[in-house]
Amino acid sequence: xxxxxxxxxxxxxxxxxxxxxxxxxxxxxxxxxxxxxxxxxxxxxxxxxxxxxxxxxxxxxxxxxxxxxxxxxxxxxxxxxxxxxxxxxxxxxxxxxxxxxxxxxxxxxxxxxxxxxxxxxxxxxxxxxxxxxxxxxxxxxxxxxxxxxxxxxxxxxxxxxxxxxxxxxxxx
Numbered sequence: 001x002x003x004x005x006x007x008x009x010x011x012x013x014x015x016x017x018x019x020x021x022x023x024x025x026x027x028x029x030x031x032x033x034x035x036x037x038x039x040x041x042x043x044x045x046x047x048x049x050x051x052x053x054x055x056x057x058x059x060x061x062x063x064x065x066x067x068x069x070x071x072x073x074x075x076x077x078x079x080x081x082x083x084x085x086x087x088x089x090x091x092x093x094x095x096x097x098x099x100x101x102x103x104x105x106x107x108x109x110x111x112x113x114x115x116x117x118x119x120x121x122x123x124x125x126x127x128x129x130x131x132x133x134x135x136x137x138x139x140x141x142x143x144x145x146x147x148x149x150x151x152x153x154x155x156x157x158x159x160x161x162x163x164x165x166x167x168x169x170x171x172x
Contacts, residue, residue, distance in 0.1 A: 008095050010109075013088040021080050024088025028095060037084050044080060048073035057143045065141055071125065074142075078121030078150065086114040116157020117150045124149030 008028050017024030021041045025034030045051060049068045056065040090108050097103070124146035 007099060008092040010089045010092040010096070013092040014085055017085040017088040021084030024084060025091070028088060028091045030091055033087070037080065040080055041077075041084075044073055044076050048077060050074065050077060054143060057141045062141060065143070069142055074125055075122055078118045078125065078146065082114045082118035082121070086110065110158065110161075112161020113154045113158035116160075117154035119157070120153025121146040121150035123153065 013024040013027050015024075016027045020038070022034045022037035022039075025031075025037060028034075048070045052068045053065050053074075056062075056068060086108075089110060093109060125142050127145070
């Protein structure tokens with residue numbers, strides 16, 4: 001018997017959402033949330049001038065990168081981005097568990113990493129003045145700083161999730 005939702009690779013779903021928030025959901029056939037996430041991505045991208053900031057960042061035009069970003073909209077983007085990746089991965093895992101006849105777990109995967117990623121990216125966008133570390137000039141750029149702190153906080157969040165939260169839930 002064929003299922004209407006065949007096996008979906010969680011890693012592929014995650015990678016599609018890395019490319020553009022909402023694509024992982026479309027890959028998983030979660031069309032409504034995929035279209036909503038795509039719409040929000042375009043709205044936030046447009047209102048925050050993110051594409052202009054990216055062009056200025058890669059052209060190494062620091063002043064234009066700082067002047068063109070609208071932080072009141074730009075600080076929403078990491079939350080949307082992190083949620084889209086997290087949801088796509090966990091939705092694919094839940095789909096595959098249903099296909100295999102397993103009960104759907106209440107457990108989520110990589111929650112600590114994605115929560116840390118969002119917090120780190122917001123922190124990096126907000127605090128992108130490289131005055132503390134003058135030797136690393138790319139910390140002056142909001143995009144590079146957001147990615148660096150996002151990954152750093154993501155790995156810290158993953159470590160805390162594995163070491164602290166998962167151990168405390170197993171003991172209860």
